[in-house]
Amino acid sequence: MCENCEARLGRRAFLGLAGAVVAAAATGFEATPATAAGGPKTELTADQALQKLKAGNARYVSDAQVCAADLGGQRHHVAGGQAPWATVLSCADSRVPPELLFGGLGLGELFVARNAGNLVDTGVIGTIEYGAAVLGVPLIVVMGHQRCGAVAAACDVAVKNATFPGSIGAMIEPIVPAALAVKDAPGDLVVNAVKENAKRTAARLIDQSAIVAGLVKDGKVKVLPAYYDLDSGKVEFLA
Numbered sequence: 495m496c497e498n499c500e501a502r503l504g505r506r507a508f509l510g511l512a513g514a515v516v517a518a519a520a521t522g523f524e525a526t527p528a529t530a531a532g533g534p535k536t537e538l539t540a541d542q543a544l545q546k547l548k549a550g551n552a553r554y555v556s557d558a559q560v561c562a563a564d565l566g567g568q569r570h571h572v573a574g575g576q577a578p579w580a581t582v583l584s585c586a587d588s589r590v591p592p593e594l595l596f597g598g599l600g601l602g603e604l605f606v607a608r609n610a611g612n613l614v615d616t617g618v619i620g621t622i623e624y625g626a627a628v629l630g631v632p633l634i635v636v637m638g639h640q641r642c643g644a645v646a647a648a649c650d651v652a653v654k655n656a657t658f659p660g661s662i663g664a665m666i667e668p669i670v671p672a673a674l675a676v677k678d679a680p681g682d683l684v685v686n687a688v689k690e691n692a693k694r695t696a697a698r699l700i701d702q703s704a705i706v707a708g709l710v711k712d713g714k715v716k717v718l719p720a721y722y723d724l725d726s727g728k729v730e731f732l733a
């Protein structure tokens with residue numbers, strides 16, 4: 495087991511000793527034993543969580559070998575409750591699994607929502623609200639990525655009036671305004687649209703969630719857009 499895993503597991507063991515269910519009273523969102531996962535929340539602030547994501551991504555870029563984590567041990571430590579320290583809304587793209595590109599994180603670390611184009615709908619907003627208000631996650635990252643197919647499709651709608659079958663057209667509709675906003679900007683259209691979409695999605699999350707907006711206003715939660723470069727492996731935080 496590597497040093498990182500050891501430190502992580504040690505902390506999990508310590509956290510596992512406490513068992514209080516803490517209500518997120520400030521948001522009016524009452525956690526009950528029936529809805530909360532139980533157990534303590536993370537002790538990290540949003541800024542500490544961000545530093546941890548940055549360090550993990552640097553580890554992934556410099557030494558891509560996934561840590562041989564003791565998954566069985568981790569499972570044991572988190573089976574009774576979770577205290578994730580960052581939420582990542584990421585694309586469904588098979589090349590962007592958040593746990594891996596943030597340095598081989600283990601069970602119980604990240605709260606993750608994924609769909610094509612890393613968009614917010616009712617399910618995603620509710621998921622993120624649960625993470626922030628009930629589980630106490632201090633950092634929410636909306637992460638787009640290089641060569642995103644959903645964003646490329648939205649760019650085709652924006653500049654070529656392309657159409658897509660089934661539910662795909664409706665799914666990518668929220669990305670089209672982002673593509674239109676940057677279609678005349680210098681540089682690569684899809685890269686620019688991915689970044690614009692991540693920024694707009696982060697803003698939309700706050701606009702559409704009174705719970706997240708309240709936590710941001712109180713300084714308890716940060717929401718950051720980010721861009722993942724498939725070639726370099728680097729995550730760039732956009733705010």
Ligand SMILES: [Zn+2]
Nearest residue numbers: 585587642643
């Ligand atoms: Zn994508």
